[in-house]
Amino acid sequence: MDPFESIKATFFQECEELLTDMESGLLAMEQGDDDSETINAVFRAVHSVKGGAGAFGLEELIRFAHVFETVLDEMRSGRLHLTDEVAKVLLRASDVLADHVAAARSGGGVDEGRTVGMIADLQALIDQDRAAELGLHDDNASAPADEDFGFVPIVLSLDEPASDAPEVDVAALMAAASDPEPATNPTWVVTFRPKADMYAKANEAALVLRELSRLGEIEVSLDASAVPPLDQLSAEQAYLCWTIRLAGDRSEADIREAFEFVEDDCELSVVRDGEAADASAPDLAIDDDSDASASAVEAAAAAPLDLDALLARVQPPSEAAPADAAPPSPEPAKTAPAETNAPDPAKLDVAGLIALAEKASQDHAQAAPPAAPKVDVKTEARASAGAPTAATPTIRVDLDRVDRLINAVGELVIQQAMLSQRVFESGLARSSDVALGLEDLELLTREIQDSVMAIRAQPVKSVFQRMPRLVREVADLVGKKVRLVMDGENTEVDKTVIERLSDPITHMLRNAIDHGLETPEEREAGGKGVEGTVRLAALHRGGRIVIEVQDDGRGINRPRVRGIAVTKGLIAEDAVLSDDEIDNLIFLPGFSTADVVSDISGRGVGMDVVKRSIQALGGRISITSEPGKGSKFSMSLPLTLAVLDGMVVSAADQTLVAPLSNIVESLTPRAEDVHLIGGRDAVICIRDTFVPLIDVGVALGFRDTPLPPASGVAVLVESEGGGKAALLVEAIQGQRQVVIKSLEANYQHIHGVAAATILGDGRVALILDVDALVTTSRRKAPRIEKRMAG
Amino acid sequence: MNKTVLTIDDSRTMREMLNMALVQAGYRVIQAVDGIEGLEVLRAEGADVVITDINMPRMDGFGVIEGVRADPAHRATPILVLTTESDATKKERARAAGATGWIVKPFNPTKLVDAIRRVAA
CATH class of the missing domain: 2.40.50.180 (CheA-289, Domain 4)
Incomplete structure (x- = not known):
């Protein structure tokens, strides 16, 4: 595959994980978790989606992610507080973001109206003035994204009547555009005096000069006049200043670009030969007779400096600088424009040598480091590494490979059973070596089987974490107050089973809220709290996974259920049924207790559908209920389908x-x-x-x-x-x-x-x-x- | 010998992207998924240049910069931070912490290699 395409595939794969992380973070936030790490994690997820989208130029996705990210950033910085309302908007925004990712992946479109509405809702979370400050207004919502690409739209007025426009010499304009600094311009004189900070950030003067040399032939002279006598020399200080003369056909911007990383950590002036250095220029004598370099060299020559000795003292033996390099010449050194990235070490100029010496002294100084920061960092690292959030190393394996392995282990189990049976039939004593060895083999085989099955096992969390949103939406729709409690999210079960758990759980939860729970008024009248509780739990029991959905609602209305069953001809009028049997009538096909088939739990189907889909997985479902106190649905499923x-x-x-x-x-x-x-x-x-x-x-x-x-x-x-x-x-x-x-x-x-x-x-x-x-x-x-x- | 670049980014996409561009440019690449792993890898394997993202779980890019600068064995290692144009304040914070330079996302391979050349001999 084209490497770019393969990275794109990685991106979408990663997006899925990021969206999942984002959603679980948002759901935690919805439950009131305003821990900064939770908010950070959500922010990072959106940020990473945007970052990847930027790399692939997925404009729509970037645009939406940017707005989303900005709002999250406001929350991160404490300017926006987490409320129920905010959490709701963010959850909806995560849906829209997921839609955008899906659209980018398939190359399809997104619901533009929904996006615009969502952007407006997100913007509404932020104070108007602040939104303007962040550039989040409707008109220019896309501006920040453009900015990320580093281009600025240019307005062209093509409709302008020609007569109104001033006469333009197009040729001259073009010439100016392509060569704004004609070759006749005077030579550039650049003075560059690094501060100690520059070296502390691991920048090197030699590399900056090398960048400059890429622009054309440069003439470098060094002013070492500030270097104190060796006994007063501090390894952490910066003493050198360079003057570089460069052909005038380059723009100032080109030159300054070479100093991009260091401009705040040095004194820098870029002037045309003959112009006075501006106020920010280093206090270096630049003669008006334009012999700046000569004066600098004179100053250098005047300084009492034995560079050989300095080099010998400060240079660690491992340093790459040639020990026998020529001593610095008072003549300005010339370098040709660098053809390759690295200058030829044999022709290393004075500036480079000095820079190396300076760096060497820095390196040397590191032998006696400040101790305190080091300890701090280690402590922090250890503390974080020991934290429960530490990622367990994982590998990704094709599902096919796992299935092949599972199949092979299945064969192994069968072979082992056959072997045991044959040995048993052959009449060998149970205490014989062969029989004992077989017993060990059997244990080992079981262990392998369990381990292999565990590879396919995943926590039910992936299904559970979708439920809080569902509960909230259903509760809003039917006007009930519901608190969802989840237990055993980390209970593991086979991947195939997990995928098919979603529908039955969804249905049972809808049913619990719609039919199980009373309205707030009814609850209050019944002496219960206004808010109903629905509990979703997963646990292992007897080699199966049990999913329970329990509500503290009204419980099954047995006379009514019985009446309906009779009316619909499901049971005989005089049938004698236990309470349990009556409760389980709701699983019969065609039974629906809702007077009006509601959109929510009904969808025209009843609990019989739930029961069927669970049975299809080799599972069973049952209900226990206590009038006035609530109902509990339990479904038990095999841990694997193999x-x-x-x-x-x-x-x-x-x-x-x-x-x-x-x-x-x-x-x-x-x-x-x-x-x-x-x-x-x-x-x-x-x-x-x-x-x-x-x-x-x-x-x-x-x-x-x-x-x-x-x-x-x-x-x-x-x-x-x-x-x-x-x-x-x-x-x-x-x-x-x-x-x-x-x-x-x-x-x-x-x-x-x-x-x-x-x-x-x-x-x-x-x-x-x-x-x-x-x-x-x-x-x-x-x-x-x-x-x-x- | 080829220079070694340590890339620290929690996004797999970004790591792969950096890896592709850097390997093509002839660098040896080692990777880490967050700041803590980044410092561990740097201590264990060393690197000529560190490229780090800012927003990461466990330890962010600022932590990486501080950690590297406080480590006597690696304090002179150049560090490039990955930023976006809109992250001006983050860039400043990274600089103040001791970042050597920065790479503005989205980057192209030329931009990336240019930035490394500026900070690594």
């Missing part, structure tokens, strides 16, 4: 696996509970409810004759769609974790089979697709359940 908890069953001499997350219960059917419909399709009555009884061996085509129900085991399963069925199998072998192997990737899709796995004895076992089995049975026998139940 491994499945399964029930191993046998049907028609085949070993099959049913995902545990689908299984409700298992039972031995009694012959009198099983009824045939239409001669072939069976239903089974489980506690007054009829569900289809599916003979798995027949459904998958392993045999034609159905198993007599009483001689098998019925496993009651529930599909993602909420449909129930009983799977008839011959026996249950046990429960275990299996590594999922895609059937499509290795063979082809088979209806009723979700995937495959390899068991410890090396046999392939198919993992049942419960959804497909249940749906098929329902298609064959439509609405049996209801007909029978009703």
Whole structure:
């Protein structure tokens, strides 16, 4: 890839991280965190986005980031205080910034109206006068960005009638423009007297002179008259002054540019030969007869200075300056314009040599440093390094590589299990070396598996941190006061699971605020605080991750839920249900308690959708509720999608696996509970409810004759769609974790089979697709359940 | 031997950008992501020139300048700060702390190499 393009790709990647950092900082600020480091971090994120955008010339992005950054800078400097209102605006601005980044990345456009509105809102945060001072007015919001590019727009009045314009000699103008200082101009005389500060900042006179020499032939003379006798010489002081004569065809600006880094740390005058030095010029005698350099040299010659001795004394042995360099000549040294960056050391001029000597003396002086600052710095460094914010070193790895590794470890687990089983079958004693070694291998294999899974694991924080904004928006929309409390943000779970957590959590939170919490008035009347609390928590429990959404609202209105369920034909009017069962009715398809399907939690779907999407992840969801005190939704999910908890069953001499997350219960059917419909399709009555009884061996085509129900085991399963069925199998072998192997990737899709796995004895076992089995049975026998139940 | 430039910037984009320009110009580049790491790297590996950003977590560019100038082994190392045109006050603060020179962002490779040439023999 073009290196520039590759850096651009890096930029957008980095932008994503910066935007995430920015948002979590802003969310913390929204919670009232006005710690300067938090504000700084947000500022830095926006600043870095702008900096990168500047490098790639992404004007729109720069323009918006600049305004945003300016407001944050005001906050950083304490001129703008953090309030709820300010935090809200900043959060919205972060959205707009994200839109701009996305637009810059895709090359698409942004919502111009939204941007303009947002800029106005940001500007409104700042005092009018201050905004003007910062150049943040609407008219010139883009000016600072232009300034960053170092160009100034030039107004051209092309419409001006020619007659009004004065006669212009275009040729002369052009000549002047291209060569504002005609060659006939007198020679420049530059006097340059560094101050001690200049050297303290690691600037070197020799390098400045080298810059000058790039402009043309220069004539340098040194005034060393100020150098005191050696015993009075201070290594930290500056004593030298240079006079440089330079051809007059250069502009003063060109010359001054060479002094850009040092101009505040030296006395500098740039005058034309024959002109008097201005007031700021160094107090150096420049004769009107224009022999400035000669006078300087005379002064130098007059000084009692033994440079050889000085050099010998101050020069550390490692210093690069040639020890046998010619002693300084009183004649002005001439240098040719430098062709290359570095002057030829053999022809090093006097000025360079002196500068080196001066630098050497500085270096030498460093042997006896001031001790205090050093200690300070070290302490600071250690303190900061030990702080919890210290970044853990990380590497970026392609997800593909991790997945390959996970796959390989899956194979390893299977091989290990097979090996164990074979050794066990061979009748080797458990205390034999081989068996003991195998035990170690098993432990090691588990450890490797856990470690590899941990690579894909990420904290749920990335999902959680999006929620405070959602809660605020929903609360505003329904006019409720809500406090969101989050726990366990650092709980880790597989990346794939994380990505799919967002929707269910969003839905549950919306539901909790919209349906769970009361209005402020109701709460007050009920003796509760006006502000409702919603708690979002993540924790590990029994090898799964549990996400809880709890509110302290009104709880489930059981009579009403029951009434709705009856009205909608979901349960029989006289059905006997426990409180728990009533609460869980809200997960039934088509159940919605909201009188009006609201925009917020409704979107036309109910909790059944949440339940389905969680089941699709191999998860379960349940609710506990206490009238008047609130409800708690708990969803439990596997930590990874690469491994499945399964029930191993046998049907028609085949070993099959049913995902545990689908299984409700298992039972031995009694012959009198099983009824045939239409001669072939069976239903089974489980506690007054009829569900289809599916003979798995027949459904998958392993045999034609159905198993007599009483001689098998019925496993009651529930599909993602909420449909129930009983799977008839011959026996249950046990429960275990299996590594999922895609059937499509290795063979082809088979209806009723979700995937495959390899068991410890090396046999392939198919993992049942419960959804497909249940749906098929329902298609064959439509609405049996209801007909029978009703 | 090629001169070594230590670049200190928390932005990966900026580090890569500097790296590309400097390597093309024949410099050896070492990098650090914030001031603290910058000073550590400088002490461990040394550098002929330090280029540092100002706004960084943990330790900012001013901290870098002060740290380098207070370190007897490296106090004579030239330091260039990355600034923007609108950051005049920051530039002044960096100068006062002992910055040798500055590079105005966004920079092009020529500007960058020019600035290094002005401060490094």
